[in-house]
């Protein structure tokens with residue numbers, strides 16, 4: 001079995017009186033796609049934000065490759081190899097594709113100048129062009145074009161390839177196919193598979209079970225701040241997973257399905 | 265494709281503004297031959313750096329998505345403080361200068377901290393600061409300008425000394441301005457800091473998610489803008505050897521106009537120093553040229569407002585035609 005790359009143990013997070021994360025434990029294995037499922041308000045985004053340095057947990061431990069870590073900021077998470085991508089909030093629309101790809105990690109000359117150091121613009125442009133060739137977006141994109149000209153799916157692919165480029169160990173995607181068309185969605189799903197095949201681990205938050213069954217290896221389900229079930233996708237049915245999300249009984253769901261078909 | 269690249273350049277707002285600037289200059293030259301006389305050009309260049317230096321800093325601040333309405337008041341308070349300390353308290357010029365700048369730093373720091381840490385919009389914070397700072401300048405001087413600000417100091421020559429280059433009389437402040445232009449272009453377009461400034465203004469959350477210290481970037485820019493305003497005020501006061509508590513009134517609006525006329529986005533994300541340069545010259549040249557061609561001085565603001573509107577409409581129309589939101 002593949003090694004654990006990220007392990008979370010007994011994580012708690014309160015928002016005032018709300019227990020948003022209640023004793024959450026979870027592992028992400030090397031080179032897998034793990035789906036994180038649950039109804040609205042289950043705590044998925046909160047969990048992800050805690051891992052990516054947006055929120056601090058009240059208690060609990062996080063291990064990266066069996067080493068305990070403290071994640072205080074987005075920078076900490078990135079340096080540990082954890083990249084998080086939120087739809088629409090991950091790119092700066094006014095910057096070029098190339099500049100977005102290197103944002104926060106700009107290669108510079110004379111780095112003793114600190115933030116005033118000049119960027120290696122040639123290197124950035126060349127690396128961006130090369131990366132765009134790999135992304136596999138059907139249209140050829142110009143690395144110098146501002147991101148605001150791109151479609152939602154193209155932006156998503158750019159954000160994912162940025163995470164790949166810095167050899168992130170874990171890439172977390174919070175509802176990456178929201179608001180995307182059929183073709184763009186398929187592009188992102190294909191891309192997730194490619195990322196996994198390249199050896200990265202992916203955590204995929206989504207409400208779409210069809211996507212889960214297309215790309216995920218395992219799934220965990222959250223309800224009211226707790227992890228309530230885990231599935232090996234190859235060995236599970238969609239009905240089971242759906243039941244875990246809604247908290248309904250599987251037999252009940254199957255009966256309802258049969259009744260609906262019988263009524264037709 | 266070469267032609268499409270050219271089309272792209274022509275579509276940039278700062279380029280269309282530059283076109284209008286050229287038209288304005290031609291119109292003024294036709295209206296009065298003396299518009300391009302060495303004397304008139306020298307006069308324009310004498311005033312220009314004072315608002316120009318503030319506009320450069322304001323461009324960076326606007327690009328990061330914030331603006332500062334307190335610059336006009338800081339423009340007055342900085343030299344007033346210095347003059348009071350030298351004339352009434354007998355302090356040395358150097359020490360007084362230092363304290364003047366510290367006040368500018370403090371104003372910028374308070375602006376920046378209130379905007380980023382408390383989360384009040386920069387409009388409200390800096391508007392309040394405008395009243396506070398202007399009020400302090402008025403109260404400290406009891407409303408009277410401090411005259412005969414004659415200081416014998418090598419530094420003063422560095423700021424406001426002047427020399428003839430051919431027929432043109434050029435003040436030292438103009439060379440400072442050129443240096444600041446180069447620095448601002450470097451910072452915004454070439455340095456890592458520039459990438460961060462644009463990213464913070466374009467999508468703050470995205471920048472933060474990439475580990476960019478967005479709050480620190482903004483606080484620094486508020487401080488830089490405030491110090492630039494104090495510096496400009498000092499140059500102005502030393503040039504006319506008088507520090508007035510009402511100096512720089514309405515400068516905040518004129519400076520912001522210069523910046524947005526040049527094509528920098530008021531809501532952040534996109535800044536252009538070349539555009540600001542065009543804006544600085546545009547407003548200065550209009551102010552000067554309108555008088556030269558015989559339009560009554562009181563009608564000046566009508567033209568300024570109208571030209572700003574024309575430019576903004578042009579920028580907006582072009583953006584609507586060629587850009588996705």
Ligand SMILES: Nc1ncnc2c1ncn2[C@@H]1O[C@H](COP(=O)(O)OP(=O)(O)OP(=O)(O)O)[C@@H](O)[C@H]1O
Pocket residue numbers: 015018020038039040041042043044045046047
């Ligand atoms: N910053 C916050 N302050 C207070 N409450 C919060 C905050 N963020 C989230 N919550 C609450 O925590 C709970 C979990 O929210 P979270 O965003 O993690 O849900 P989610 O599983 O991502 O849901 P969705 O599928 O709708 O995105 C919700 O009840 C939400 O209202």
Ligand SMILES: [Mg+2]
Pocket residue numbers: 044045046
């Ligand atoms: Mg969510």
